[in-house]
Amino acid sequence: MDNDDGRRARLQQRLENAVARGDLNIDEYSDLCAAVWDTSHDEDSPELDAIAGRLERLDEARARTNPGQGYDGPGASISPRRNLPAGRHTIGVTPPADRQKGSPAIFGDHEIGGRWAPQPETTWWSVFGETKIDLTEADFPGERLVLDVQSSFSEVRVTVPRGTRVVVNATAILSEVKQRxxxxxxANGLTVVIDGVLIFGELKIRER
Known part of the structure; x- marks a missing residue:
């Protein structure tokens, strides 16, 4: 067991590795991180020993099921965007304070894509404009993401990772919804819910 001052940091790194591999879900990761940095626990406390033991068991299980890959081990450094098993898209670990809100497009265009981190629920306004939301490389906050689309005389395009479940709850008034x-x-384990109201507009959904 680690007993020096860097133990909490090493456990944090191992938790990040575990959630990036899909061994932990985002809720488990958040709870365990809170326990790691709980100052009421000493660095050699049973609580931290239990977390270290759980991580060791996850590493051992991964090594058994993926013998060709081995495991990352304590302090290993891997990309936080590593693909999850069974075709699941990566759920990232970007802190809530650093995640992005929705944006307006009024008499203009707005496009967002690449490696960005949306909040769990975002609102997108589009009036006589065009909004393009590309989630194919996004750092998802969890398994469910909600897009609130408020559109008038506009076109909204949403691109999701292949295998994403899309639920359209938006109200379309004299508008068209195209979902391809x-x-x-x-299935990649992700769900994108599209809420809101479209008036004299068009909503296009596709995957890539």
């Missing part, structure tokens, strides 16, 4: 997804694509 492969029904045979392997």
């Amino acid at each position: 997804q492969d029904p045979d694509a392997e």
